[in-house]
Amino acid sequence: MKSIRNGVFGHIVGDALGLPVQFFPREDREREPVDDMIGYGSFDLPPGSWSDDGSLTLATIDGLTKSFKENYDENEEKNLNEIIDYEMIMENFSRWLNEGEFTPYDFAYDIGGATMDGIRRYDGGCEAIMSGGIGERDNGNGSLMRILPLAFLIYSLSQKYQISMEDRMEAVHKLSSLTHRHIRSQISCGIYVNIALEFIENFENDKGRDLEGLIDNGIKNSMRYYMEDPSFKDELHHFIRVYIDIQSLPKDEIKSGGYTISSLEASIWCLLNNYNYKDTVLEAVNLGYDTDTTACIVGGLAGIYYGYEEIPEDWINQLAKLDYINEIVDEFTDCISSINK
Numbered sequence: 256m257k258s259i260r261n262g263v264f265g266h267i268v269g270d271a272l273g274l275p276v277q278f279f280p281r282e283d284r285e286r287e288p289v290d291d292m293i294g295y296g297s298f299d300l301p302p303g304s305w306s307d308d309g310s311l312t313l314a315t316i317d318g319l320t321k322s323f324k325e326n327y328d329e330n331e332e333k334n335l336n337e338i339i340d341y342e343m344i345m346e347n348f349s350r351w352l353n354e355g356e357f358t359p360y361d362f363a364y365d366i367g368g369a370t371m372d373g374i375r376r377y378d379g380g381c382e383a384i385m386s387g388g389i390g391e392r393d394n395g396n397g398s399l400m401r402i403l404p405l406a407f408l409i410y411s412l413s414q415k416y417q418i419s420m421e422d423r424m425e426a427v428h429k430l431s432s433l434t435h436r437h438i439r440s441q442i443s444c445g446i447y448v449n450i451a452l453e454f455i456e457n458f459e460n461d462k463g464r465d466l467e468g469l470i471d472n473g474i475k476n477s478m479r480y481y482m483e484d485p486s487f488k489d490e491l492h493h494f495i496r497v498y499i500d501i502q503s504l505p506k507d508e509i510k511s512g513g514y515t516i517s518s519l520e521a522s523i524w525c526l527l528n529n530y531n532y533k534d535t536v537l538e539a540v541n542l543g544y545d546t547d548t549t550a551c552i553v554g555g556l557a558g559i560y561y562g563y564e565e566i567p568e569d570w571i572n573q574l575a576k577l578d579y580i581n582e583i584v585d586e587f588t589d590c591i592s593s594i595n596k
């Protein structure tokens with residue numbers, strides 16, 4: 256599954272591109288746009304440094320790999336939630352926060368508030384899938400930025416047996432809930448994973464479909480599911496701009512702060528208004544504010560769609576701990592690629 260490499264590197268490169276200018280407003284980027292991997296700035300770290308977004312994505316990949324090794328049985332059809340060990344993934348998150356595992360320099364930095372609270376609740380004895388906050392203010396982009404790896408596992412398993420939409424969405428929502436348990440955060444992740452699945456299916460089967468159609472399918476598939484289940488009803492109006500026509504909105508209507516809806520909207524908007532990986536992620540960075548997270552959320556999808564070869568090689572080669580990232584990605588890829596054999 257080549258799309259795993261596409262998506263993970265697309266994501267982590269976006270994180271590293273945005274990190275040096277995180278928190279700075281859009282006006283700064285309009286005056287001085289980012290057009291390359293720069294480094295230093297907000298966190299005073301060298302070019303290629305990735306942050307919490309990359310770390311928690313790698314921690315999720317590692318947790319999914321271990322879950323798969325422990326729970327997958329080729330002779331027994333299991334639903335997704337019998338395979339994924341959410342406690343194991345949360346344990347990785349805790350080791351990231353407390354011990355600096357899955358980081359470039361052996362310490363955790365750029366830690367989101369809701370993520371910190373969720374991990375602290377887990378460390379205090381809370382069940383992993385109940386650890387995320389459920390307040391209206393807990394809807395930052397902290398689960399959206401690390402949800403992508405699940406799409407690869409779903410796709411891979413679906414090559415062997417039917418994964419129902421209910422099963423798929425339950426896994427997405429539980430994985431979000433480790434740190435972000437509010438329904439709005441869960442829906443954001445659900446829409447994102449469904450778009451990612453369209454991109455993965457398109458790439459893996461070399462279908463060459465246009466990006467607009469795939470995004471539209473991903474959004475409509477997920478919204479159909481949410482509309483049929485009354486428990487999501489009160490939240491759906493927050494997603495109206497995503498559902499209707501986000502592409503045509505002017506840039507000044509696209510927010511790029513830390514709110515999950517803003518990040519989802521900005522990601523789709525950047526994808527639809529650009530035509531290659533490089534322009535797509537740079538557009539996300541140059542929206543300003545939560546630059547690393549917006550760029551990694553869109554970068555993961557752009558990486559899958561355009562392919563690893565379209566990510567500037569020079570950017571990949573500058574990533575901190577490149578060998579380490581490769582190891583985690585390769586192990587996950589080998590593991591879930593064995594499903595079809």
Ligand SMILES: [Mg+2]
Nearest residue numbers: 306307308365
């Ligand atoms: Mg970050």
